[in-house]
Amino acid sequence: xxxxxxxxxxxxxxxxxxxxxxxxxxxxxxxxxxxxxxxxxxxxxxxxxxxxxxxxxxxxxxxxxxxxxxxxxxxxxxxxxxxxxxxxxxxxxxxxxxxxxxxxxxxxxxxxxxxxxxxxxxxxxxxxxxxxxxxxxxxxxxxxxxxxxxxxxxxxxxxxxxxxxxxxxxxxxxxxxxxxxxxxxxxxxxxxxxxxxxxxxxxxxxxx
Ligand code: SF4
Numbered sequence: 001x002x003x004x005x006x007x008x009x010x011x012x013x014x015x016x017x018x019x020x021x022x023x024x025x026x027x028x029x030x031x032x033x034x035x036x037x038x039x040x041x042x043x044x045x046x047x048x049x050x051x052x053x054x055x056x057x058x059x060x061x062x063x064x065x066x067x068x069x070x071x072x073x074x075x076x077x078x079x080x081x082x083x084x085x086x087x088x089x090x091x092x093x094x095x096x097x098x099x100x101x102x103x104x105x106x107x108x109x110x111x112x113x114x115x116x117x118x119x120x121x122x123x124x125x126x127x128x129x130x131x132x133x134x135x136x137x138x139x140x141x142x143x144x145x146x147x148x149x150x151x152x153x154x155x156x157x158x159x160x161x162x163x164x165x166x167x168x169x170x171x172x173x174x175x176x177x178x179x180x181x182x183x184x185x186x187x188x189x190x191x192x193x194x195x196x197x198x199x200x201x202x203x204x205x206x207x208x
Pocket of ligand 1: 137140161162170171174
């Protein structure tokens with residue numbers, strides 16, 4: 001991976017960019033940036049592994065549906081991760097319900113994409129490939145699979161996505177009612193309605 005190339009291309013695309021060696025350094029920076037603000041989180045294993053909700057909550061009005069706070073679309077600051085980022089300067093996310101990607105597109109004036117280095121792909125096509133064949137099946141498995149290796153549906157009446165039957169190994173381009181892949185959003189730069197859209201890259205593996 002070429003971090004200099006990635007930094008240069010994210011700047012060319014108009015994104016802000018910060019790099020931290022560790023998740024704790026990144027969390028400390030985000031605590032500083034969000035203090036006293038109205039903040040919403042997107043569903044993200046990266047944020048969960050960083051324990052970011054508990055770190056920010058004492059200093060900011062933080063809402064995360066994963067913690068029972070309800071989903072907030074119109075916060076001042078939105079924090080989420082990405083399914084992939086490219087060294088050529090793009091952010092790729094796949095979504096099923098749409099709430100996670102919609103807040104990255106419109107509403108909050110500041111958006112932070114928080115990503116471990118495992119999310120980096122060399123170019124846009126390989127970033128899409130990563131999102132489809134690594135991130136999405138693992139997320140589908142988290143939602144609809146179980147750790148014993150058998151496909152288990154949350155609701156027995158609903159057909160499970162094909163990737164969960166295979167253990168989340170790759171995408172089978174299913175059309176299952178529970179498919180979590182309904183939209184692929186590629187950010188090529190900050191939205192015109194945003195004051196800041198920042199990639200926070202962390203030198204660790206985080207999330208899927
Ligand atoms: S098999 Fe279906 S749910 Fe699984 S990653 Fe592919 S499109 Fe998404």
